[in-house]
Amino acid sequence: MSFLQRLKPDFWDYHDVASGPYKHLFNFRRIWYLSVLLTAGVAFVPVCFLAAIDYQVTQKAIESENVLRTSRLVSNTRRSLSFLLLERRYALHFLVKDNPLQSLTSPGRLDEVLKNLQESFGGFTDLGIVNALGRQIRYSGPYGLTNVDYSRQKWFAEVADQGSYTSDVFLGYRQSPHIVIAVKHQPLNGPMHVLRATLEAERFHRELMPLEQGVGVDLFIVNSAGVLQTPSRRYGRILEKMSLPVPKYASTTQVFETQRPDGEKLLIGYAYIAETPFILMVVKKKDDLMRPWYKARRQLITYLLISITSILIVVLAVSTYLVSKIHTADQTRVAALHQVEYANKMASIGRLAAGVAHEINNPLAIINEKAGLIKDLLQQQDIIATRSKLLAQTDSILASVKRCATIIRRLLSFARKTDSTFETVELKNIIENVIGFLGKEAEYRGIATILDIAPDIPPFKSDRGKLEQIFLNLVNNAFAALKDGGYLTFEGRKISENIVEVAVIDDGCGIPPEDIKRVFEPFFSTRTKQGGTGLGLSITYGLIQEIGGNIGVESRPGKGTRFTLTLPLNPDIKVK
Amino acid sequence: MKTIRVLLVDDEEELVVTLAERLGLRGIEADWVTNCEAALETVKHKHFHVAVLDIKLPRMSGLTLKRKIESLAPDMKFIFMTGHGSKEDFEEGTAEAGDSYYLLKPVDIESLADKIREIV
Numbered sequence: 254m255s256f257l258q259r260l261k262p263d264f265w266d267y268h269d270v271a272s273g274p275y276k277h278l279f280n281f282r283r284i285w286y287l288s289v290l291l292t293a294g295v296a297f298v299p300v301c302f303l304a305a306i307d308y309q310v311t312q313k314a315i316e317s318e319n320v321l322r323t324s325r326l327v328s329n330t331r332r333s334l335s336f337l338l339l340e341r342r343y344a345l346h347f348l349v350k351d352n353p354l355q356s357l358t359s360p361g362r363l364d365e366v367l368k369n370l371q372e373s374f375g376g377f378t379d380l381g382i383v384n385a386l387g388r389q390i391r392y393s394g395p396y397g398l399t400n401v402d403y404s405r406q407k408w409f410a411e412v413a414d415q416g417s418y419t420s421d422v423f424l425g426y427r428q429s430p431h432i433v434i435a436v437k438h439q440p441l442n443g444p445m446h447v448l449r450a451t452l453e454a455e456r457f458h459r460e461l462m463p464l465e466q467g468v469g470v471d472l473f474i475v476n477s478a479g480v481l482q483t484p485s486r487r488y489g490r491i492l493e494k495m496s497l498p499v500p501k502y503a504s505t506t507q508v509f510e511t512q513r514p515d516g517e518k519l520l521i522g523y524a525y526i527a528e529t530p531f532i533l534m535v536v537k538k539k540d541d542l543m544r545p546w547y548k549a550r551r552q553l554i555t556y557l558l559i560s561i562t563s564i565l566i567v568v569l570a571v572s573t574y575l576v577s578k579i580h581t582a583d584q585t586r587v588a589a590l591h592q593v594e595y596a597n598k599m600a601s602i603g604r605l606a607a608g609v610a611h612e613i614n615n616p617l618a619i620i621n622e623k624a625g626l627i628k629d630l631l632q633q634q635d636i637i638a639t640r641s642k643l644l645a646q647t648d649s650i651l652a653s654v655k656r657c658a659t660i661i662r663r664l665l666s667f668a669r670k671t672d673s674t675f676e677t678v679e680l681k682n683i684i685e686n687v688i689g690f691l692g693k694e695a696e697y698r699g700i701a702t703i704l705d706i707a708p709d710i711p712p713f714k715s716d717r718g719k720l721e722q723i724f725l726n727l728v729n730n731a732f733a734a735l736k737d738g739g740y741l742t743f744e745g746r747k748i749s750e751n752i753v754e755v756a757v758i759d760d761g762c763g764i765p766p767e768d769i770k771r772v773f774e775p776f777f778s779t780r781t782k783q784g785g786t787g788l789g790l791s792i793t794y795g796l797i798q799e800i801g802g803n804i805g806v807e808s809r810p811g812k813g814t815r816f817t818l819t820l821p822l823n824p825d826i827k828v829k
Numbered sequence: 830m831k832t833i834r835v836l837l838v839d840d841e842e843e844l845v846v847t848l849a850e851r852l853g854l855r856g857i858e859a860d861w862v863t864n865c866e867a868a869l870e871t872v873k874h875k876h877f878h879v880a881v882l883d884i885k886l887p888r889m890s891g892l893t894l895k896r897k898i899e900s901l902a903p904d905m906k907f908i909f910m911t912g913h914g915s916k917e918d919f920e921e922g923t924a925e926a927g928d929s930y931y932l933l934k935p936v937d938i939e940s941l942a943d944k945i946r947e948i949v
Contacts, residue, residue: 611885614934615841621935622847629854629938649843696840699888738888 262573264580281580288572296564304557308550315546320508323522323535328506330461330472331524331533337460338529341374341452342417342434349438349448357382357448363393376456378431383409385444394451396427403449412437412447419529422454422482422492430454430491454491458483469541475499476530488536497521500532510539590795594722597792601725602668605690612660612693616653623650663689667721675824678717680755681706684743687724691732699738706745710753713822719796720820726793727757727816733780734761734814751822760813769808800824833949834876837861838868838894839883839910848881848938855942865889865897872902878949881941884911906948908941910934 264281348366349357356362367380379394387404403409412418412435420433435449461472461483474482479499481489488496500507500523508522518539525532623646630639630646663686681704688695688702695702731741742758764772771777773794778787797804801821808814835852837845837859845861852859860875862868865886872880880898882891895907908930930944 615844618935619841619843619847622844622851622938625938626847626851629851633854646847649847653843696887697885 262577262580264576267580281576281583284579285572285576288576289568292572293565293568296568297561300557300560300564304553308553311549311553312546315543315549319520319537319542323520323537324506324508326470326472327508327522327524327533327535330535331506331526334457334460334474334531334533335526335529337376337457338419338434338526341376341450342419342436344370344374345434345436345448345450346417349436349446354382354438354440354443354446358391363391367393370450376452378451378453381449383435383447383449385446389449398426401426408433408435409447413445421476421480421530422457424492432457454482469538471536472534473536474531474533477532482531485536497534497536500534593788594792594796597726597786597788598668598722600786601722601729602664604729605664605667605725608691608693609660609664613657616656619653620650623647623653667718667725674718675714675716677712678715678720679712680710680745680753683717683720684724684745684755687721687728690725691728694732695741698732698735700732700735701738701740703740703742705743707747710745710747711822713753713820714824715820716800719800723793723796723818724757726789730789731757731759731761731814734763735759736761747822748819753820753822755818755820756815757818758813758815763810763812763814764806764808765810769806772806773804833857833878833945835859835945836868836871836877836880838863838865838880838886838891840864840887848936848941851938852942852945855938857942857945865894868894869897869901872898872905876902877905879906879908879945881908881910881945884909908932908944908948910936 262285264285267281348370352362352366357366363380363382367377370377370380379392379396379398381389381393381398382391383389383403387402387406387409389398389401389403392399392401408418408420416437418433418435422430422432424430431451431454433449433451435447437445437447439445457474461474471486471488473485473488473495475495476482477499479495479497481491481493481495484491485495497519500509500521502525503523504525506522506524508520510518510520512518520537520539520542522535522537523532627643627646630643636643667686667690684704684706688704694700728741735741740760742756744756744758746754748754768777768779772790774787775791776787777791794804797818797820801824803819805817806814807817833856835857837848837852838861839845839848840863842861842863845863849859849861860871860877862871865888868880880895882894884891886894891909891911898905898907910932911934930948932941932944
């Protein structure tokens with residue numbers, strides 16, 4: 254026996270033969286399925302719904318948290334970078350305005366200013382004064398760039414035009430990445446001059462480095478052409494073209510999601526730094542960002558699976574337990590039904606007993622007289638002469654004894670059959686047997702019984718005891734309804750290959766229309782005062798269902814009643 | 830002593846035939862019929878001292894038959910027989926029978942003969 258079969262409850266393969274028209278109510282497997290589906294459904298729907306909502310909400314929250322964090326990082330960094338550049342530009346502005354050209358160009362003064370700048374702001378590499386013609390007339394710094402001519406360079410034209418200039422990072426003459434910041438001064442009386450300072454690009458990088466917190470965060474600066482101004486971890490070295498597209502201009506901080514050709518998802522935040530050619534970029538790998546979400550998701554799914562499993566176990570266990578209980582209750586009901594059927598049978602036998610006693614009494618009276626006559630003859634006459642007469646008396650005695658034996662056998666055979674056993678029966682024979690029980694009563698009351706059974710009904714397999722009880726119940730009812738001198742008719746005919754129809758028709762008092770629907774209900778009786786239990790027809794109904802047949806009734810008050818039985822000729826067939 | 834004439838009425842022919850013969854052996858002349866109609870027909874044409882009736886007869890009870898016979902032959906006496914030994918039958922029977930006698934089947938032939946002689 255497999256494990257599943259051992260788990261299988263008793264009701265799984267149970268079929269209730271006695272359930273009649275309410276058969277679907279006793280299909281326990283169906284009840285079980287329904288109970289499991291409904292309870293599991295009611296439990297699963299809210300759990301799954303909540304899980305789905307939680308899934309969505311958590312995912313959205315983590316995503317927007319990431320966007321917000323990136324945006325904050327970009328904004329903060331932009332502000333500090335912006336401030337870093339502005340602060341130095343303003344310092345240069347202040348210097349060039351505060352110090353007249355003569356003072357700045359006086360020997361040693363520019364060195365002193367550079368030293369002061371390096372000590373107070375930091376990041377300055379060198380400092381130079383360029384005159385209106387573009388020639389660097391004073392220079393302080395490590396590269397000896399005095400007298401270099403900048404007149405043809407783009408930045409000089411721009412600073413002359415705009416008043417200040419911040420360059421991209423470039424290598425220039427010194428072969429080291431740096432930025433130029435230049436500011437113009439236009440005295441009221443005289444030609445303009447420019448203060449030009451350079452900053453190591455390294456300085457930017459140092460500023461950004463502490464901000465590159467977290468795994469997979471890449472923080473760098475590019476110019477508007479996409480050339481890296483500070484080294485990037487993953488998208489190129491300094492002064493190389495970055496391997497990402499340049500984000501389009503926006504005046505505020507932007508965050509967007511993008512997918513690289515290799516399928517990697519990135520979250521990119523950027524901001525254009527005002528009055529400079531720089532774009533600050535923060536690039537984060539989506540996978541790294543979503544790692545906490547993946548963990549939460551795994552927990553959520555695990556929780557959901559555990560919930561579903563435990564709900565399922567409880568639902569299965571509870572459904573199985575309850576349906577088993579119903580099944581047990583139903584079996585008790587079926588057992589009680591059988592007991593009631595048996596009691597009905599015993600009651601029938603009790604009713605018949607009086608008639609049977611009378612029937613036996615008649616042959617006994619004959620035997621009594623015959624034996625008495627033999628005694629008389631033996632006492633009074635010559636034995637030889639009366640020999641033939643004596644023989645005639647004994648024959649008559651034997652015939653009367655046989656009559657008694659038949660009656661007794663019939664009663665016993667009816668009383669004995671309580672178990673359901675299928676045997677080959679003949680319809681006519683069964684009806685004759687039943688009429689035999691009530692024959693004397695019919696005779697005294699002048700009730701005529703008419704048997705009209707079609708000869709083409711073959712012997713068939715059925716339960717003799719049940720059939721006899723069915724007909725006895727119907728005949729008893731008919732006798733109660735019939736007046737003396739009435740007619741009781743049995744009509745039997747084959748209506749299809751497998752079905753016979755038997756009608757039990759009386760011309761008695763009939764059943765009122767308001768009662769006719771209830772005649773098969775248990776405990777419905779109009780003869781309670783005469784000792785009716787109201788169970789006869791309901792038991793008859795159950796018995797017919799058990800042998801696979803069906804019963805219907807038609808009646809007209811004052812005209813009579815017709816009970817029509819349909820019986821299968823094969824016990825495996827059920828009549829619809 | 831005059832001959833006593835008795836009419837036996839019962840639906841069991843074998844029973845009445847034998848009873849008639851046994852009564853004959855005891856000096857009582859007995860005629861028999863097996864139904865009420867024949868009984869009424871017989872009493873119209875022949876005089877009987879006593880009628881022995883079964884209580885349960887087809888289509889008519891013995892008591893009904895008694896009343897019908899009494900209207901035809903008012904001086905006739907009656908004895909009833911019954912196979913139903915119930916108390917109700919007995920009480921009903923004795924009440925209806927009045928001065929008639931009431932016997933249970935199977936009847937003892939000597940007591941039947943005695944009763945017949947006693948009545949007459």
